[in-house]
Amino acid sequence: MAGIKEACGVFGIYDLDGGNVVPSIYYGLTSLQHRGQESCGLAVSRTDGERGNVQFHKDLGLVSEVLREDTIRNMEGDLGIGHVRYSTTGASVAENAQPLVLSYIKGTLALAHNGNLINTPELKWELIQNGAIFHTTTDSEVIAFHVARERVHSKTVEEAVLKTARKLKGGYALVIMSPRKLIGVRDPLGLKPLCLGKRDNTYVLASESCALTSVGAEFIRDIEPGEMITISRNGIESNKELSTGKHAHCVFEYIYFARLDSMMDGVKIYDARIRGGKSLAKSYPVEADLVTGVPESGIPAAKGYSEESGIPFGFAFYKNSYIGRTFIKPTQKERESSVHLKLSVLDSAVKGKRIVLVDDSIVRGTTIANLIRMLKKAGALEVHVRISSPPFLHPCYFGTDVPSNDQLIASNHSAQEICEMIGADSLGYMQSDYLEGMAGHLPLCKACFDGKYPMDVEAELNKKIDCGC
């Protein structure tokens, strides 16, 4: 699937025994890379103060490109945070890379943020009216500024963070590093994920449990919606003042964003996707010889479909993993063949077969149409498409970059029309009502499918504040 992009991944770590956490941040961010490939960075400090100030490095690029050995060789600290980013607010420029590292009334503050606020204009307007200046165009700087202002009249940084969090509307997972504390906060609805792990005397916060595994930490628990966690020399403290009891986890984590080996809010992602495939098999059964998935995103649901239907699971495509990001423009003649560059058909696996082709979503419909054409050219008798999510019909305001309506085939066409347009023999979308079952009966935000937002989005949008930036 292309077109749906996740905002970010965050990571925080504090080794209370004083060990260097830089390699762990590298591992953690590498494990969260699927959540954002545009930019990344880390900030570390030494809490005993002897080794001086916060060090940081961030830039556009993948973790393996930005955090090169020679760059981070001399970075060192027992407390640190990291970030991988795909921009949903703010331009794709190096200045917007995170973590933000700032000096404020109490020294240095570093902040990494996943999510999107819906009241940013209001929050920014308040600051700008008081003479604030902004270096970036990110929500994160707005949040940091409010923390700094609240800090003036607060006893602790936690208190300032809590006061700030009360003002924030939207979905967010924050990881904040003050000189001697690591703080994690999750929005009251639990829209964005954040979890806690431990390795010996080292505490780890991460967007997903796979990042805990990658640094050898045991998963302890998810941060609760509305919970703030503070890790310091005094150990770990929890504050749940922001909790409301109403939860709305982003359904897309279970459908697509989260890594297959992660567990999120008690649900194993692999299991959820298998269940999604099974549900599709129950809703849209078909007689077929092979169930296959569009690599990589459609594979797990295809496996589930196979398990439920009894139709054998198999591979139909080879995916070239060496496609670089800088790409030469093809001539007209070569444009068609460039589709084959990334995915090619395994002829003998599909010839003469009736195929169920599973993917997690349809955006423009051009890719799936190409794949169906390739399958049929290779001798497939029928191609039945099954999609493990409902059609997108509504914008997301909480950090998921759903394409605009005019780009979405589902905005303007019925499933029947789409089926014809892509050349499939049948087409079935996951039904919205079945999503809770897929995601382990968690309370979900499914607004992008059903338009039922878990907070009053319209009220914020109607404020029409022009913050002048």
Add this chain to the structure above:
Amino acid sequence: MAGIKEACGVFGIYDLDGGNVVPSIYYGLTSLQHRGQESCGLAVSRTDGERGNVQFHKDLGLVSEVLREDTIRNMEGDLGIGHVRYSTTGASVAENAQPLVLSYIKGTLALAHNGNLINTPELKWELIQNGAIFHTTTDSEVIAFHVARERVHSKTVEEAVLKTARKLKGGYALVIMSPRKLIGVRDPLGLKPLCLGKRDNTYVLASESCALTSVGAEFIRDIEPGEMITISRNGIESNKELSTGKHAHCVFEYIYFARLDSMMDGVKIYDARIRGGKSLAKSYPVEADLVTGVPESGIPAAKGYSEESGIPFGFAFYKNSYIGRTFIKPTQKERESSVHLKLSVLDSAVKGKRIVLVDDSIVRGTTIANLIRMLKKAGALEVHVRISSPPFLHPCYFGTDVPSNDQLIASNHSAQEICEMIGADSLGYMQSDYLEGMAGHLPLCKACFDGKYPMDVEAELNKKIDCGC
């Protein structure tokens, strides 16, 4: 699988209608990237002579790194060749990147080469005795030099190539570009692959058929062992003077090297690997709940094992595709967890299950041992390992970089011992006799397994020529 490396991939293209072939070379090399990731390059010319000389670019790195848009934007030609390289002879330095581009008696000659000769010392000695100088340490320069010398007394470049080929002993696939001809040669035993495709009035030569597909060309046929193909304004000509009738295709193309969607000497690689898995299931049946493969190399044979045994195929690991090549050194504590960085277990898929774990080879045994440990920690009840190739016991002299004996666990231990060392519940290696069946009953070179070399290697080695280089 780690440790077994292929020499190279070659690509050649000539658009008789005069179209620019540079984008196609980019696509072709991207599709052959799995055959060599150390260096790559291309050379192109315009055969109508109006646009002047040969242009070329080559360097250490992946295709996406070396052939950047700004680099190749101004390259243009209707005739060109390309190369991806993993060094088996010659140091890993930029000077050894290919294609070789040379000026000689008839203008410019460019040459790309996959394979390894066993009589290089003799061939080089002859040249050096006559006062030759060498810029590189590759077989390819030796071959080019002989072509140039033969060219002096030959009517055509084909004649010189043919005279040269008669002297070569070993495995090779050559793609040669003279100012107005594209020539491909394959060694008489067919050790190294080379095939021919066509798109409109454009001819394509490539190590594998997947590269034809990637440029929209139809597969026409494999170049026969000992055949030389010449493509010019006069169309395509074939010369089979070098053919002997004795063939010996490298078995490792079918086990590991070739891409899953390629067809080679009439055999579909996907089918061969499925058959390999089936053969394993017949030879080493076991009661189990799940068949899985080590990503990516073990997956197809696992699928075959599943089909034959009836035990369901499924996934047990998640592979992180963002691991970069520059890697920071882990501390002792983190070393263990770094295994998890690349592959992690999908817990719910393996818990409580008896698992058949398939891979294509065992080199040192450390990786498979780690994976077995991870599976058992996640709750697997049993892990039965099946390897879709026999143990390596003999060196390869034809371009496959088999590790030396002291690094190979199979050199010093029986299968039973290895089974215990890696912590498996049972272990089965593909039997050498079954390889022909796997590879569609082609005549094979299986010398790395059985020591039966298809030419008199010992005679060459005994010559002990010190070519002084």
Add this chain to the structure above:
Amino acid sequence: MAGIKEACGVFGIYDLDGGNVVPSIYYGLTSLQHRGQESCGLAVSRTDGERGNVQFHKDLGLVSEVLREDTIRNMEGDLGIGHVRYSTTGASVAENAQPLVLSYIKGTLALAHNGNLINTPELKWELIQNGAIFHTTTDSEVIAFHVARERVHSKTVEEAVLKTARKLKGGYALVIMSPRKLIGVRDPLGLKPLCLGKRDNTYVLASESCALTSVGAEFIRDIEPGEMITISRNGIESNKELSTGKHAHCVFEYIYFARLDSMMDGVKIYDARIRGGKSLAKSYPVEADLVTGVPESGIPAAKGYSEESGIPFGFAFYKNSYIGRTFIKPTQKERESSVHLKLSVLDSAVKGKRIVLVDDSIVRGTTIANLIRMLKKAGALEVHVRISSPPFLHPCYFGTDVPSNDQLIASNHSAQEICEMIGADSLGYMQSDYLEGMAGHLPLCKACFDGKYPMDVEAELNKKIDCGC
């Protein structure tokens, strides 16, 4: 001379006819490069608003390295500012490069700054008490923040700049770009230089007149101490509310910083240095055959000494202009010869001669000692050293990076002792009383020589505000 470093150079330009000013900024910064080689940058905007936002680029490195053709090719605007930097406050990191580009209540603000404030802690403390956050460690961000805060209650950006300037203590030349205005401000004492030029309907502000020349602009006049200049569609406006009548121009501009072809506050730099040399000749006459200068900084004063004394001026050294900034460490044996790498003696010019060697200052004394040794080895009979500035004895708080006392040979040794230590036959330092004459009888700040600061520095230092950063 090594060891004395200037803070920065600033440049601003506004083409009221709408022409693109980017090439002019490139030329201007290249002409100001001698004032700072650590980092540089530019910001431009289009005032008709049709082409959107401010574009900027800045990084560590020389102008020719940072502002490469491909980088600035797509930058465009009719209003812009630029900066070259050598850090006196703030670390040598890319984050501290200028111009600062910020969004604030009225849109975008860009600011470039030369100089150093003595009340930064107080200014920062005020902001930080109100919850400000800082991305950099520069004075410039503190100034920008005050401008933004004052802007909230001001009618125009000029008013906000003026209110801010009233709070600043120290030396500064500011160039500020708001969406439709270019503003320049000079500190009331005139410690830092700033001048105005014009080319057709284009106005230019620059630290030195040589930058005006480089863009084909005519020098109009120096900005007066305490003057604020605003250039907008309405033309040019001047505000002198900050003027006090007390001036104190930095003497080091005339001795060393400013470029030889600049004119500053009515004094031609070349003339000043010639006068300096003449003054030395009057104060310290000597019988000699040749007057020469240490390249490049000592050459003009040497010429002046020659003119006054009648002793012929000539060259004694060849300077290699290809010495790069990255330098391999020499072995002990080669260390001595590495002195020769940069400067070598022209033997035949010095052999058998009594030489007057002029330089603009002595810091550690090691370089001059080496040069004297080289001259004597080449056959010089006598070497009389003349220094065109008095000995440094006091720190500078206004932006000149004078080495600390323990590095300064003059802090701990008399002129007589230094003369012996460096192996000279005589040594004469410019006397402090003659500096005004050298600099055209301008009122000067000579505090680094005589300790008489033009403002109450001690009062500020005694405040001991720890701004927590």
Add this chain to the structure above:
Amino acid sequence: MAGIKEACGVFGIYDLDGGNVVPSIYYGLTSLQHRGQESCGLAVSRTDGERGNVQFHKDLGLVSEVLREDTIRNMEGDLGIGHVRYSTTGASVAENAQPLVLSYIKGTLALAHNGNLINTPELKWELIQNGAIFHTTTDSEVIAFHVARERVHSKTVEEAVLKTARKLKGGYALVIMSPRKLIGVRDPLGLKPLCLGKRDNTYVLASESCALTSVGAEFIRDIEPGEMITISRNGIESNKELSTGKHAHCVFEYIYFARLDSMMDGVKIYDARIRGGKSLAKSYPVEADLVTGVPESGIPAAKGYSEESGIPFGFAFYKNSYIGRTFIKPTQKERESSVHLKLSVLDSAVKGKRIVLVDDSIVRGTTIANLIRMLKKAGALEVHVRISSPPFLHPCYFGTDVPSNDQLIASNHSAQEICEMIGADSLGYMQSDYLEGMAGHLPLCKACFDGKYPMDVEAELNKKIDCGC
């Protein structure tokens, strides 16, 4: 002066005590950088054979760019050669950078070369007829090939070099490194310079004596025209079989190429240029107030003119040394001002004065015309131009890149015409007859001025061999 370019500089060093020579090569090449700024490189080996093979590094760029600390940190050896290049034959591509490093019958051969042969086509034809292949388009590879071929039938590498040298026609200085010998050869006419130095037990060969000084070596003597020097464990050996007694040193070394602090064939360059200026003063006296030179090339002759005429020497221009090589294109309006970017006038030094302006040559005449205009605009009353060389009228075949006739103002215009075209009040060119006096009465090649070539160039050109490359 722009437009006249030197071919190259060569450097060789052998520390018989086994010390590492890499830093010395770096210093030596930095000191020879003025002879070629296009590419550079070095090759080193360890003669005791224990540390293995030849290491080398070369690329397009300046010494400070190509030989970065991280690049050469791990290079090590007691024998090495280096090269700086400006191309006169062969394209400006990285492949043509030197030293050439080759393997041949006796192991590794490295070669660095300054100069140009007139019989290259013949030499190459002979090789190519025998089946040679060429990687580069340089004379140097042709020379190396002949050495390798002669080596087959020679007892020693010196013998092969000598046999090769006998075939070469043209100007050359060669530095050759075999596994255990350092060899230097100079062409029989002595067209190209080469000298010998010593530091402890280390021998050094270099194009100019300034490179000896830079590594702390004492100048011993120039290599004689036609002499071959061999440095090995046996010490230093000289062979003068090629000497003919007829010498013809390139006059341009004395006028322009060689560094001011070098001594060449017994003549100090500084003295020669002073004499050149004096000669001009005698030939073309004028009443004036100031003698000045175009920086940097005209300065020494200006000093000589001043000494002879008694008119004071002084500066009229400031030269900006920060002009980078990548330069943005100016608009029409800014083109004029871009002249000021590199050189600007020191107004007060020229106002109201009659000026003698000295330079070493006039190529197109545009630069000197601009400078005269600038001087007059600044108030100069008269500008009398004196050129320290005769007009170019004939091509150089020995490695000096004289512009073609259509670019040379002197080809088509008399001195009187040129004087008017450039706006000078008078113009005097050095007379050809006085050049010997300037260069210490050495026998000179002045063919570019008088067309009298020291060898039968026409005969070679008439051969019209098309070597097919």
